[in-house]
Amino acid sequence: xxxxxxxxxxxxxxxxxxxxxxxxxxxxxxxxxxxxxxxxxxxxxxxxxxxxxxxxxxxxxxxxxxxxxxxxxxxxxxxxxxxxxxxxxxxxxxxxxxxxxxxxxxxxxxxxxxxxxxxxxxxxxxxxxxxxxxxxxxxxxxxxxxxxxxxxxxxxxxxxxxxxxxxxxxxxxxxxxxxxxxxxxxxxxxxxxxxxxxxxxxxxxxxxxxxxxxxxxxxxxxxxxxxxxxxxxxxxxxxxxxxxxxxxxxxxxxxxxxxxx
Amino acid sequence: xxxxxxxxxxxxxxxxxxxxxxxxxxxxxxxxxxxxxxxxxxxxxxxxxxxxxxxxxxxxxxxxxxxxxxxxxxxxxxxxxxxxxxxxxxxxxxxxxxxxxxxxxxxxxxxxxxxxxxxxxxxxxxxxxxxxxxxxxxxxxxxxxxxxxxxxxxxxxxxxxxxxxxxxxxxxxxxxxxxxxxxxxxxxxxxxxxxxxxxxxxxxxxxxxxxxxxxxxxxxxxxxxxxxxxxxxxxxxxxxxxxxxxxxxxxxxxxxxxxxxxxxxxxxxxxxxxxxxxxxxxxxxxxxxxxxxxxxxxxxxxxxxxxxxxxxxxxxxxxxxxxxxxxxxxxxxxxxxxxxxxxxxxxxxxxxxxxxxxxxxxxxxxxxxxxxxxxxxxxxxxxxxxxxxxxxxxxxxxxxxxxxxxxxxxxxxxxxxxxxxxxxxxxxxxxxxxxxxxxxxxxxx
Numbered sequence: 001x002x003x004x005x006x007x008x009x010x011x012x013x014x015x016x017x018x019x020x021x022x023x024x025x026x027x028x029x030x031x032x033x034x035x036x037x038x039x040x041x042x043x044x045x046x047x048x049x050x051x052x053x054x055x056x057x058x059x060x061x062x063x064x065x066x067x068x069x070x071x072x073x074x075x076x077x078x079x080x081x082x083x084x085x086x087x088x089x090x091x092x093x094x095x096x097x098x099x100x101x102x103x104x105x106x107x108x109x110x111x112x113x114x115x116x117x118x119x120x121x122x123x124x125x126x127x128x129x130x131x132x133x134x135x136x137x138x139x140x141x142x143x144x145x146x147x148x149x150x151x152x153x154x155x156x157x158x159x160x161x162x163x164x165x166x167x168x169x170x171x172x173x174x175x176x177x178x179x180x181x182x183x184x185x186x187x188x189x190x191x192x193x194x195x196x197x198x199x200x201x202x203x204x205x206x207x208x209x210x211x212x213x214x215x216x217x218x219x220x221x222x223x224x225x226x227x228x229x230x231x232x233x234x235x236x237x238x239x240x241x242x243x244x245x246x247x248x249x250x251x252x253x254x255x256x257x258x259x260x261x
Numbered sequence: 262x263x264x265x266x267x268x269x270x271x272x273x274x275x276x277x278x279x280x281x282x283x284x285x286x287x288x289x290x291x292x293x294x295x296x297x298x299x300x301x302x303x304x305x306x307x308x309x310x311x312x313x314x315x316x317x318x319x320x321x322x323x324x325x326x327x328x329x330x331x332x333x334x335x336x337x338x339x340x341x342x343x344x345x346x347x348x349x350x351x352x353x354x355x356x357x358x359x360x361x362x363x364x365x366x367x368x369x370x371x372x373x374x375x376x377x378x379x380x381x382x383x384x385x386x387x388x389x390x391x392x393x394x395x396x397x398x399x400x401x402x403x404x405x406x407x408x409x410x411x412x413x414x415x416x417x418x419x420x421x422x423x424x425x426x427x428x429x430x431x432x433x434x435x436x437x438x439x440x441x442x443x444x445x446x447x448x449x450x451x452x453x454x455x456x457x458x459x460x461x462x463x464x465x466x467x468x469x470x471x472x473x474x475x476x477x478x479x480x481x482x483x484x485x486x487x488x489x490x491x492x493x494x495x496x497x498x499x500x501x502x503x504x505x506x507x508x509x510x511x512x513x514x515x516x517x518x519x520x521x522x523x524x525x526x527x528x529x530x531x532x533x534x535x536x537x538x539x540x541x542x543x544x545x546x547x548x549x550x551x552x553x554x555x556x557x558x559x560x561x562x563x564x565x566x567x568x569x570x571x572x573x574x575x576x577x578x579x580x581x582x583x584x585x586x587x588x589x590x591x592x593x594x595x596x597x598x599x600x601x602x603x604x605x606x607x608x609x610x611x612x613x614x615x616x617x618x619x620x621x622x623x624x625x626x627x628x629x630x631x632x633x634x635x636x637x638x639x640x641x642x643x644x645x646x647x648x649x650x651x652x653x654x655x656x657x658x659x660x661x662x663x664x665x666x667x668x669x670x671x672x673x674x675x676x677x678x679x680x681x682x683x684x685x686x687x688x689x690x691x692x693x694x695x696x697x698x699x700x701x702x703x704x705x706x
Contacts, residue, residue: 097296109290109291109294111294111297112291112294112295112296112297113296113297113298113299114296114297114298114299114301116302117300117301117302117304117706122705122706125654125655125687125705126705128633128654128655128656129656129705131628131633132628132656132681132683133681133683135628135681136680136681136683139680146674146676146677146678147611147674147675147677148610148611149610149611149612151610151678152609152610152611152677152678153610155625155626155678156623156625156626156678157625158625158630172630172632174632174633207705207706208705208706209299209300209304209706210299210300
């Protein structure tokens, strides 16, 4: 980054003594534009000695997926994005038949149960009820007075969401794959932690009169950033990062304008 | 000396070193763990009944809310969220009246109908008091069997029950309709007896004279409607608002056939709860008669009482189901859209108080979204000033005046747009009363 050509040094006008035309010892002052010495790299040193990098929403060690980082000025945009309270989308993989103490497949086994009575229809019924109760929580924590016409109109458009602190809320959940004993869910949520999603898998198992552990948590969307915008490990170099920032700039600006307006 | 002893024991293999279990030990422990079975492959979903609303009338059927049976329990005046009611049999039909409830089961056993709540007019039949064998109970706090005078009690099945202000109707499959309760306006279908005392009365009247088998019975506030298999409608009871639809404003004490715009039309559903009545034909047309003080029939007439069934020319599509409340009406079309009109909290925010023309409630309020586009409303029901809608996903939405917590949302405020009620199961049917509701629910697994 320091090797890249930096901004041009500032110029200023100085009156420099030059020997006068025509010889002799007389010295006259001639105006000339000279670069400011204070901007010279040898005086100032490298432009970037350290970078301020901030992280967006947390992603814990056992999960994977989209992780948003802000560099320098981007940290301020990160706080603005946080205040937008946009939903995040996860694919969560689960396994029926086991229950462990930290709800994931690497924890200590607590119980083993049968699961042959579970069908996709039963799972979808449970998911519908989870979505329903979380929808209620969405309306309740948004702190809008339910008796106003404005609340009714926002509810019709589906734009009500909590704009402050709230417990984790799932806005949408559906089953992507179901092959006993494994299943995969897509969850859209707000203000959650990955451990909460694993606990949700465990509770779905309990509700179906069996038990379940979570095998995989992968974030596929965080607000406006999707998996397509992400950089895998092989592309963690300067050019890709700069290109990625350029591509996302427009999306972030439009989203911030729309929500915080 | 101790360390030496332990080392010698270890060498001889007489004791095993402890330490964190290795991966192989963990895997073996896991495989050896016992497998528990909570539900087998043949596990069936259970049918349950949930009740909520005002408890002191006894209509919820839970005596400990009114008379606590343990020292720490306090009397609970209002049950704001759904509470499970334990029943002996699977309940197939329920109806809520004004302070009382009837539950009916499809069984062939002797006891087919249970009632609880107000019994001051014997709307729950005669409930013999244990203290005084000659008198009956005025408030029934628990679901108590109602003895019906059936000719073949072990063959006849009860199909449906319905409750009005102080009378109730029980429909059987082969023995006609049984009516009990207040008859001061002839709503029980028998001749009005002057100064009859209805409290503690044993009278249960049987009605059999209809042109074909009765398939639906509906109770209005003080009148009764009967729909037969042929699609004709009979009515009896109070008619001062024209709710009997017989062309006059007098009392009728014998079920009489209705004419007017429904003559010759095959009616597939009738509905009433207050003083207004609606009927739906097989072609999706809506007919109405009765009270129109709240603009329920204002689309066809300016008069406030209509005593002959009139066709309501709404251009909203083919109507599948209609429900009448005290001041507002709701219909459900074939496409799954819900339309409301009338007066009161109609479900479109606090600004819509009255309308004579049906207004649609947006399906996004019932859980429809791009994520789940095939969610639609399957049934609509009406209480006196509340509305309830059941979706095909088994969710229950309520809105309207929250009288004594009857909406079941957990809050005591009125609800101006459809709001989900959290019920631990898939809601199959719901019956709405004045200040309480009863729902029939199937468990998830």
